[in-house]
Each structure stands twice: as C-alpha cells, then as structure tokens.
Amino acid sequence: MTDKPQGFDTLQIHAGANPDPATGARQTPIYQSTAYVFRDAEHAAALFNLQEIGYIYSRLTNPTVSALAERINALEGGAGTICCSSGHAAQIMALFPLMGPGRNIVASTRLYGGTVTQFSQTIKRFGWSAKFVDTDDLDAVRAACDDDTRAIFCESIANPGGYITDIPALADIANGAGVPLIVDNTSASAYLCRPIELGATLVVNSTTKYLTGNGTVTGGSVTDSGKFDWTASDKFPSLSEPEPAYHGLAFGPALGPMAFTFHSIAVGLRDLGMTMNPQGAHYTLMGIETLSLRMEKHVANAEKVAEWLEKDSRVEFVTYAGLKSSPYHARMSKICPKGAGAIFTFGLKGGYDACVKLIDNVKLFSHVANLGDTRSLIIHSASTTHRQLNEAQQVAAGAAPNVVRVSIGTEDADDIIADLDQALAKATA
Numbered sequence: 202m203t204d205k206p207q208g209f210d211t212l213q214i215h216a217g218a219n220p221d222p223a224t225g226a227r228q229t230p231i232y233q234s235t236a237y238v239f240r241d242a243e244h245a246a247a248l249f250n251l252q253e254i255g256y257i258y259s260r261l262t263n264p265t266v267s268a269l270a271e272r273i274n275a276l277e278g279g280a281g282t283i284c285c286s287s288g289h290a291a292q293i294m295a296l297f298p299l300m301g302p303g304r305n306i307v308a309s310t311r312l313y314g315g316t317v318t319q320f321s322q323t324i325k326r327f328g329w330s331a332k333f334v335d336t337d338d339l340d341a342v343r344a345a346c347d348d349d350t351r352a353i354f355c356e357s358i359a360n361p362g363g364y365i366t367d368i369p370a371l372a373d374i375a376n377g378a379g380v381p382l383i384v385d386n387t388s389a390s391a392y393l394c395r396p397i398e399l400g401a402t403l404v405v406n407s408t409t410k411y412l413t414g415n416g417t418v419t420g421g422s423v424t425d426s427g428k429f430d431w432t433a434s435d436k437f438p439s440l441s442e443p444e445p446a447y448h449g450l451a452f453g454p455a456l457g458p459m460a461f462t463f464h465s466i467a468v469g470l471r472d473l474g475m476t477m478n479p480q481g482a483h484y485t486l487m488g489i490e491t492l493s494l495r496m497e498k499h500v501a502n503a504e505k506v507a508e509w510l511e512k513d514s515r516v517e518f519v520t521y522a523g524l525k526s527s528p529y530h531a532r533m534s535k536i537c538p539k540g541a542g543a544i545f546t547f548g549l550k551g552g553y554d555a556c557v558k559l560i561d562n563v564k565l566f567s568h569v570a571n572l573g574d575t576r577s578l579i580i581h582s583a584s585t586t587h588r589q590l591n592e593a594q595q596v597a598a599g600a601a602p603n604v605v606r607v608s609i610g611t612e613d614a615d616d617i618i619a620d621l622d623q624a625l626a627k628a629t630a
C-alpha cells in the first residue's frame with residue numbers, strides 16, 4: 202500500500218463506506234434507528250462533551266447519513282461535511298454559524314431562483330440580509346463588502362445560463378474582507394469543479410440534483426475546507442468565543458479545522474433540525490457511485506446539443522459556456538476543465554409564443570422545475586419560475602420571455618436533438 206490519494210472514481214464508490222462492522226454487509230445499510238444505546242453513563246457524558254465521537258440521536262448524526270457526508274467530504278476535498286434535508290436547508294446551515302441580526306452576505310445576482318427568494322425575502326426574518334451584485338464586476342463585489350458582511354456567496358456554474366464564476370477572484374476579495382467565500386457547487390458537482398482548491402471556504406450542494414442524479418430525493422450538504430481561521434477576528438463569535446448554546450464550549454479554539462462542522466452538528470442540526478434522513482441518504486449514496494460517469498455523458502451531450510442549437514436558424518442565441526462563442530469559455534480551463542456542465546438557456550426568434558409551443562410539443566424532454574436528472578428537462582422560466590417578475594427583471598435574471606432553460610440528460614444525444622428539432626418545427630410553423 203502507498204499513501205497516494207485515491208482517485209475520484211474510487212472515492213465516489215468507497216469513501217465513508219467500509220463493510221458494516223456488525224454484519225459484514227458490503228452495501229451501506231439503512232440504519233433506520235432514531236437513537237443509539239450508550240455503553241454506560243461515562244460513555245454518554247463523553248459523547249455529549251464531544252470528547253468521543255459516536256452516535257446519540259439521528260437528528261444530530263446517523264451512520265447512513267454519516268457515510269454520505271464522508272463521501273461528499275472526500276469528493277469536495279474538505280475537512281468536514283454535514284448533510285441536510287435539502288439544498289435550501291444546507292444554505293441556511295452554511296450561514297447559521299456566521300450570521301446574526303444586522304449582518305449581511307454579498308451574493309451573486311446569478312443564482313438559482315429559489316435562492317434569490319430565500320436571500321432577498323426569507324432571511325430578513327432572522328435580521329440577516331443579502332446585497333446582490335454582478336460577480337463579474339469585481340470592484341462592485343469589493344465595494345459591497347462592509348463591516349457587517351459575513352460571507353460572499355456564488356454558484357460555481359450559475360443558473361440559469363450556465364455561466365462560469367471566477368471563484369479565485371472572489372476568494373481573494375473574501376480573504377481581503379476577512380470573510381469566507383461560500384460556493385454553491387450544485388450545477389457543476391465536485392466532478393467538474395473543486396471550489397475548495399480554488400479558494401472557497403464552504404461548499405454547499407443540493408444533493409437533490411447531480412449527486413443523487415435520478416430525481417428521487419431532496420437533500421443538501423455543507424462542506425468546510427477547514428482552512429478559515431474563525432478566531433482571527435471578532436466577526437464570528439459563535440465559532441471563536443464560548444458558545445452559550447453549547448455549555449460555553451469555544452468551538453474554534455477547541456476544535457480548530459473541525460470547528461465549523463462540529464458547531465453545525467452540535468448546535469445547528471440539534472436546534473434547527475434540518476436533518477437528512479437515512480432513507481434519503483441511501484438513495485444519494487446509490488446515485489453518487491456513478492457521478493463521474495454521468496457527468497461525462499451529461500457534458501458530452503450538452504456540448505452536442507448546444508452546438509446543434511447554435512447553428513439552427515430558429516434559435517437566436519445559446520448561453521452554454523462550453524461553446525467557443527461564449528464569453529465564459531475562457532474560464533473553463535481554470536474553473537471546470539472537464540466541462541461546463543449541462544444546464545444552459547437558449548433564445549427563440551419566435552419569442553414568448555414560440556417558447557410556450559416548444560415546451561408543449563417536446564416528447565422526450567420533461568417539462569419540470571428541476572435540474573440535474575438523468576432525464577433531459579426543459580422549462581420556460583418567464584411563464585413559470587420567473588412569472589412574478591416584470592419583463593425588465595426577467596431580462597436581468599437571464600429569463601427573458603424568449604428564453605428556454607434546459608438540463609441535458611444522459612439519453613442518446615441524437616434522440617435529444619431529434620426531440621428539440623420536431624418541437625422547434627411545431628413551435629415555429
């Protein structure tokens with residue numbers, strides 16, 4: 202045996218999953234148990250003091266969920282990972298130890314629609330706020346960071362157009378401001394993009410999408426790089442000072458690179474309860490074993506479909522960053538050298554009406570509000586997810602009335618193209 206780190210294809214199958222010590226079961230069992238028997242009173246006390254690692258109650262940790270957390274941690278190259286009930290739960294869990302009333306985050310304008318709503322509306326109830334800026338304008342990002350800023354938030358490959366974010370540039374700005382960069386890696390997955398290697402402190406994933414890959418369960422994860430020094434300033438008292446919510450334990454000084462992860466379990470999951478269940482973790486463990494194989498095919502198909510669409514006279518533009526014509530193409534080599542993912546938008550010359558007819562005439566594509574499935578998916582944002590916005594807001598969000606978003610699946614590329622071809626014919630007849 203050598204100490205050479207294992208490759209991605211090996212880790213996605215084996216990380217976090219040894220044969221079951223009790224039965225030898227090779228596949229990770231679904232530990233459908235709420236609680237775990239303590240050896241004795243001393244053992245119980247040691248667990249509650251975080252002096253010994255073990256299982257107490259499944260709102261905090263569960264063996265099946267822990268196997269998945271360890272696997273995502275290995276794929277993202279983190280120090281620690283927690284799993285949550287959804288991607289949106291993961292975003293709140295990532296912010297929870299950092300924020301307090303009056304604090305803000307600086308967030309990209311190019312985000313998943315649900316995240317825009319969560320950040321612009323819902324977090325206000327906690328006294329938190331978000332300042333949205335175009336993350337291609339680095340001066341604007343720098344200017345938006347103030348004394349109350351506690352994180353910068355972006356997506357690696359951003360919704361809905363599949364734009365690629367300059368993660369190292371944002372990491373530099375975050376470092377200068379003394380705050381972590383949080384990257385939502387959902388649309389890329391760890392196979393295409395490794396945000397921690399590019400300077401991110403925290404990586405969130407909606408495991409609902411590519412990590413599970415088959416549209417069965419919702420889930421999320423938060424991975425901490427372990428590299429941020431929470432005690433370097435007084436900005437992050439939950440991590441640097443005695444935590445009143447955990448009998449005065451100072452997580453940063455006591456736990457170093459694991460401070461964020463242990464705080465997220467011992468305080469975040471304990472009190473917010475946005476826990477992943479073991480059955481859900483099982484489906485995601487099944488999916489993640491083939492992540493790299495699926496992503497290769499997603500990317501190969503997306504490249505073929507985007508190239509075909511770009512040449513079609515009925516199509517006005519295609520935003521896929523994997524196309525040489527994309528202004529984001531040059532960032533691929535640095536940010537996601539294996540491919541620009543499989544989510545992008547295209548515009549139809551026929552406008553809103555043609556888009557609606559296209560959606561109504563696809564047969565292989567599914568018309569759903571989801572992405573990252575093995576199935577090809579399509580949605581017309583202006584009449585669905587972005588319906589509440591006025592036209593100017595729709596245009597700014599990359600969801601103008603003539604724009605369709607696709608998530609290219611792993612079917613035969615020829616069949617995907619044939620389906621678009623026949624639906625475009627009907628849409629523009």
Ligand SMILES: *Cc1c(COP(=O)(O)O)cnc(C)c1O
Binds near residue numbers: 356360419
């Ligand atoms: C789906 C998605 C989310 C939200 O995840 P859920 O699991 O649906 O809560 C967040 N970010 C991105 C980029 C997504 O695609």
